[in-house]
Amino acid sequence: MIFRAGLLKGVPSSDHLVYEIEVINNAGSVREFVYVDAISGKVVDQITGIHDALDRRAFDAQGAAHPGPNYPNNPFWIEGDALPTADIEANNMIYASAETYDFFANAFGRDSFDDSGATMDAIFNRGDQCPNASWSGTYISFCPGLTSDDITAHEWSHAYTQYTNNLIYQWQSGALNEAYSDIWGETVDLINNRDEISAPVTLRTNGSCSIYGSGNPSNDDSVRWLMGEDSTGFNGAIRDMWDPTCYGDPGRSH
Structure with missing residues (x-):
């Protein structure tokens, strides 16, 4: 046959x-x-x-309100493209999406969040409601500085929750929904061997808050069971699963 080299990639080349x-x-x-x-x-x-x-797509919102002007017709990256890309935020998000997929596939036998191989669409560089990250029911999206592995896995876990127990996002069921995402996000962070900051993953000390967040007293030099400690968009962890009271969250339900 006649084969045009570079045609699929969209670059000029010659026929062979x-x-x-x-x-x-x-x-x-x-x-x-x-x-x-x-x-x-x-x-x-x-x-x-x-x-x-595993079927991932990444989109650059270019600072626009999510999902941005190019969704879903102009992806920044699709499954099979070269990694890493030139954008660190995109790389974090793409790698963590695969790690989340692998976790739920290996632990629970699920083929993507809908258990039918759904495409995992993720959008970075959104410019609204920042700093924030979210699952929309169709895709996950991130403000700048929030594509760390635990937050990416956290948002994908909301998708898995939607397609499994479908906990509504209010009161106790909403608290469980958010807690599951925190737990799975931190689990992926602990097992992927891809530390984004140089910090100990040692056990936490009872009654002490980590120095990698704003809790008090902050004298524990460990990142374990924190949510978002790698995210520059939050300037440190935003929740503590070891001691929720470090961030003013209740430690138990009443």
Whole structure:
């Protein structure tokens, strides 16, 4: 066949007379289409035939009110594009989305939040209601400085909650909804081995607030069970699951 190199990527290139070779293995875990130049024998391109269940898209809101002017027709990044990108915020969000997917797949056997392989759309650089991050029912979105792994996993966990127990966001059910997101977000943060700040992940001390937030007394040098300690948009943690009273939250239900 005639194969235009660079066509799928959208860059200028040249036509090649190629052989298309389908490469597979007996286990079914490999299926690649390799395009070999019929004259030179060099590989012109290679396209995977295995479609991973993980399907992410990232969008840049460019400082606009979320979801921004380019959603959903002009993604900044889609599954299969090169990583990392040139944008640290996007990278944080994309990596953490995969870590969240893997956590729920490995722990609970779910294929994305709807258990049917739904595309995970995430928007960074939104410019309204900041600092904030949210799950809209369709996508997650972040103000600048809030795409840390725990907050990204927190927002995706709201999606998983919606498609499982569907806890309404009010009173005790709303408190449980938010608590689950905090717990799963911190769990992903603890197991992904991708520390965003250089701080100990040691056990916390009873009756003490962490120095990585604004709680009092702040004398515990540990980031464990904090929410948002890596996020520059919040200037430190915003909640403490070890001792909720550090941030004025109730430690128990009455």
